[in-house]
Amino acid sequence: MKYQPVVPKTKSRSGTALRVAIIGGIGLVLFGVLFFRLWSLQVVTGERYLAEANDNRTREVRVLAPRGRILDRKGNVLVDNRMSMALQLDPIEIPTRVNARRRIFGSVADFMDRKVVWVRRRFRDEIKHNPPGSPVTLARDVADDLVYYLQEHQADFPEIQVNRVFVRRYPEGFTAAHLLGSVGAVTADDLSETDLPDLQGGDNLGKAGIEQTYDSTLRGTAGTTRVQVDSTGSAKGQLASETPVPGKSLRLTLNPKVQAAGEAALSSIGLPGGFVAMDVNNGEVLGLGSAPSFDPDQFTRPLSQTQVDALYNEDLDAPLFNRAISGAYPVGSIFKPLTAVAALDAGAITPNEVVQDAGKIEIADQVFTNAGEQSHGPVNLQRALEVSSDVYFYLLGAELNGTDKLQQWSSRFGIGRYTGIDLPGESKGLLPTPAWRNELFAEGGTDRGWVIGDNIQLAIGQGDLQADPLQMAVAYAALGNGGDVVKPRMVLQVEDAAGRVLEETAPEVMRQIPIDPARRQVIMDGLNDAAQAPEGTSYGVFGGFPIPVAGKTGTAERPPNGDQAWYAVLAPYPDPEVVVVTTVERGGFGAETAAPIALQILSAYFGKQAKAVSDGSGSIE
Amino acid sequence: MESSRLARGTGRTYSGRVALIDRLGIRHMDGWIAFSALGLLVCSLVTLHQASRGAIPGSPDYYFQRQALYGLVGIVAMFAISKVDYSRFRELRVGIYTFLCASIFAVFAFGFAARGSTNSLELPFFTFQPAELGKLLLVLSLAGFVIDAARRGSEKGRTVRYLALGLAPTGLVLLQDLGTSLVFAAITIAIMVAAGVRWTHLAAIGAALAVFIATVLVLMPMAGAPVLKEYQQERLTSFLAPSSDIGDAGYQQNQAKVAAGSGGATGRGDQATQSRLGFVPERHTDFIFAVVAERYGFVGAALVLSLFALLFWRALRLMTLSKNFYGTLVAAGIAGAIMFQVFVNVGMNLGIMPITGIPLPLMSYGGSALIATFLMIGVLQSIHIESRAGQRGPRVH
Structure with missing residues (x-):
């Protein structure tokens, strides 16, 4: 070398070459790892991830069918439906870890202006009977201002949903209460006892009276809407959908x-x-x-234990008992x-x-x-x-x-x-x-x-x-x-x-x-x-x-x-x-x-x- | 190399163009380094243009336009610094080192909080992150100090000295940003390897590092005295156990992995739902590689990796070409910095490395990082130009 470096080297050229080779070797290995990983991820298992990605962006939303009406012989409506805004929690969104769960219950309680204990208890009571994965209804007939507030601030409460649900309505009040029966959310027991293929958590089921006997006639078939969602779960567009088939109505022999x-x-x-x-x-x-x-309207809302007891209480002549x-x-x-x-x-x-x-x-x-x-x-x-x-x-x-x-x-x-x-x-x-x-x-x-x-x-x-x-x-x-x-x-x-x-x-x-x-x-x-x-x-x-x-x-x-x-x-x-x-x-x-x-x-x-x-x-x- | 030879050849015939080419120094630049750097910038712009369109309401090409502007500034800066003989930085090592430490420290004084860590200075039109430029400053100053110490003291003493000089700014940055401090550490190690520090010493440093990581991540939390905040710890360990909890770091990383995997061999193009619908977090910065992988598939992602490999190889080559040992060390530091960032960032995108917030050089959106990286490229070009000047010297005179 004619021109020496400014500072004499501490190592010979061959020493430097070795060092370069070492660094180059490490680089080669690291790039090799990345290329191999990229290959295995995309080319070898790509199909699986593609399926997962497609799954990710679509969400099936079950659209409940309105239940059929019940009329008397002359066509007077004894039971029909009304829309109610139900405040529900998606149990999948509720973490299992105690701290995270407490935080979410806290925010839900704030939102609903309730005590955290109340939220926790309702959640526990509901989830006890619910089939796995079905939404947990915390309240029905949520006030409009709360609904609007939630729609504006949905991002702050990702686990809270306000869903339209059908609730039974009884225009004739007490009339034929024992006959008509009641409708309630499907429980885990219902699903295991009855063999109804199209029944899912979150659906309603006739629990007594005509509602029970003619459940399959009245219930209708729930539809599904497939929506494209972004990572926050907000819908970005609607894909294919199956419209729900409303339940059939019953005209009773009742005069x-x-x-x-x-x-x-x-x-x-x-x-x-x-x-x-x-x-x-x-x-x-x-x-x-x-x-x-x-x-019968009291069954459209969550019943307290006192109310349930009163309906069966012998001292009160067990009002629920159909003596006829x-x-x-x-x-x-x-x-x-x-x-x-x-x-x-x-x-x-x-x-x-x-x-x-x-x-x-x-x-x-x-x-x-x-x-x-x-x-x-x-x-x-x-x-x-x-x-x-x-x-x-x-x-x-x-x-x-x-x-x-x-x-x-x-x-x-x-x-x-x-x-x-x-x-x-x-x-x-x-x-x-x-x-x-x-x-x-x-x-x-x-x-x-x-x-x-x-x-x-x-x-x-x-x-x-x-x-x-x-x-x-x-x-x-x-x-x-x-x-x-x-x-x-x-x-x-x-x-x-x-x-x-x-x-x-x-x-x-x-x-x-x-x-x-x-x-x-x-x-x-x-x-x-x-x-x-x-x-x-x-x-x-x-x-x-x-x-x-x-x-x-x-x-x-x-x-x-x-x-x-x-x-x-x-x-x-x-x-x-x-x-x-x-x-x-x-x-x-x-x-x-x-x-x-x-x-x-x-x-x-x-x-x-x-x-x-x-x-x-x-x-x- | 072919191109620069060609340039020289044509230059003799068309003297008018020679003047410009000479003035810009293009003739003696490393064409492959320029090609890979510009190629990566183009990849970045294409990806940002197509993937983050509409990310900011009312300004659909916000990221693309700004990145293009930063790229332009970066290219100009690259040319400018390549004209400077890098050896002059050795003389300025103390000043550079002082400025490095001072600027990082200044972030504490004037900085503002961004995402839990403060790492930038708010300037007019621009938010400057001193730590990004700091990577280059550390390379230039530390290489200088290494030359100073080259023949003084025992080998052990030198090792400790290098380590101390490298770790001082590393520690300062660690207070703000874990990822950048890791890059600082990688630069220090790369320069030490190139400087000829004993293998046993390097092995000891490696062992110490392993003990340190185990202590911070495992032992201290177990002993009930966690060093890191919960979210930091989660980010570092979540890649080991992908989570399905939305909001978890592991969930985000898993989504990035799904995005990359779903790209397959040739990519999903506009059907790239993972990135388009926001399942991929930070899709214009830290996770831009997952976006590339989803949109353009193995073909596109491999192209990006290949450009980095080319850049890395050419930088290594400069270590042997350099006219002096200072250049060798600087090239090693820059090559190490780029290699480390690429591996950690791409590894994070592909689910084999933890989330450390290290951007992908030349690809991730961000002005400070892009301009700083182009400055590094410029310094590499300077090493190349100087090495050729040294060889050319006798013939000219």
Whole structure:
């Protein structure tokens, strides 16, 4: 080298060359790493990341379908929907780490002007039942100013969403509350129990009543919107979407006048009870109700534990309990026509055979008495029904013991069987038979086996017998229409949102029972006398009613409770089209509480008022 | 090299052009270094133009226009500094070093807070980040000090001396910005390697560094006395465990990785949703490489990497060509700085390095860094020009 560097080198040229080679080698390795990584990321696994990137930018938003409406027979809206702004948290956005979670709950609490504890508790309670991933609703019906505020400051509260949700609305208030049922968010249990493929967290599901039975009809199909979102989750554009299919509407068989009259009359008594009005020929339920009632609207909001307790509280007569289809009671004398059919069929008696009713009778060392030991003198079947002679039917019960005829006919009429109504929660009741009682005794469930007294009690609707108003209505309907045991039904037709009929429900007969027309006529005559002959048990109520009816009072002992009042009536006599059964817990004599309700219902049905009658000698039962 | 030979050849024929070329010094410049630097600037401008369009409302080409302006200033600065004999910087080493430390310190006094760390000075029309220029200043001054110490004292003493001189500004920068201080440290190491510091000493430094990192990141937090703030710690370790929590550093890095991966072999062009829809964080600065990778695929990303490799190779070559040892050390420092930044930044984009906030030289948007890098290129050119002048000397005279 001719020209030396300014400063002599400490190392030789070859030393520097080595250093350059080392630095170059390190550089080569580092570039190699980068190239290799780039290659593996893009070329080898590129497809996977491409899928992830595509996934990233689209979000499927479920668009809930509006639920179908529920109308009464005349088209009055009983249930429809309203929009509500629901404040929801997306659980996926809520971190699991305690600190981060506390921070978010804090900001949510600030936003909602609530305490952090409240937010945390609601979140915990909701998420306990929710299916995984479904939004957690903190509040419904959020005020507009809060919604606008959130829309402007969404970036500050990424985990809070305000979503439009459909909420059930009840324009008629308490009307038919027990029938309509309620709608609630799908829970994890719902998803595991029911096998509904298109159901997802965040959807609504019918939880009771018509809403439950016809859930799949009413629910509709949720749609999806695929939106392109940016990294903050804000929508940037809409991609393909599937529009939701609204649920179908239901037109009920319910006659609004009948329903209103029944509910008004029942609630005016102020005691728990139930009523059923049904078309005897096709099973269409014209009215069905239970008291005490409740406001169905309360189920559209989150319920506090106190509110839930109140709905089930026995001391408050359990308002949620539908006594018309679930209240299993002894039915008392309204059972007598069934006993009569059985006895006539068994040949235990003929219509004109006369029995001396001395007010009491001793059978198998046991004395059975009429109510108040009232003596009705000589009675045939028609008279026995008119004055409700217990002694007459005691004898029939005693004679039919051991023949199984009473149980057979009771069962044919539907006692101890489900009616098949399209409402959830129907009770089966209890038809006492020797086999049942003896088996229960063998198992130690009772103090004795079957004795003749059991059949005697059954003959007048007492003892172990349990039935609900709907079962009795079906039984009376069979008597009224000549032997068709109809299946009661609530839905007349399925309609689309515009009211076009999509599907009509067909009447169904569960079974036909061979009631001899001549014998049936005798019984109908007796029931007509009981309602409208001056000495009839309910003459005081129905004596002045312009439409001829066939009705029977019932007063059932139901210790430790007060007597259960019953009334069952077919109208018009002798070829009835409608049956009404009413019952009132602790209502005393059937003629006092139950029969007036039935009268109100029939007045509404026929549009005719009863004239007042001077009370006949109308015997007590 | 071909081009500069060509330039010389044609220069003889067309004397008018020779004058200009000579005046600019283009004739003796390293054509490959200029090519790679300008090529990377073009890549940066194309990417910014297409990818960050509309990032600022009302000014769709904001980043592109500003970066183009900075690039122009940078090119002019490159020419200007290449005309200066770099050896003069050795004489100014004390002044440069003082200015370096003072300017970084000044940030404390006049700086303003930006994203949790203060690293810039607000000047009219421009926010100046002294630490960016500081990289070059450290190279120039430290190389000078190394020459001074070259034959004095024991080898151990020299090693300690270099280390102390390098680490003083490194520590000052660390108070503001972790990434830049790492670059300072890399420059110090590169110059020390080039200076011929014993391998055993370098190994000891490496070991000390490993212990230091383990202490800061693992031991101290475990002992309940974390050195770094939580978000800093998270940024440094998140690449090991990609997160799906939006808002986490790991989530952002994972999104950048997804963006790069989704580009595939040939890129997604305008379908590059990861960068267009904002899933890639800091898409015009720290994560611009992920944007390139998504839009232009392996082809585009490899081109950018190749340009860096070319630049690195030519800078290394200058170490052997340099007319003096000072030039060798300066070239080593600059090559080390560029290599380190490229590796850490691209590694971060591809999910194999932690988030350190180190920009990609010549690519990331940012005036201070771009102009400072062009100044470095200019110094490299000066080394090249001087080396040729040295060889040419006898023939001319």
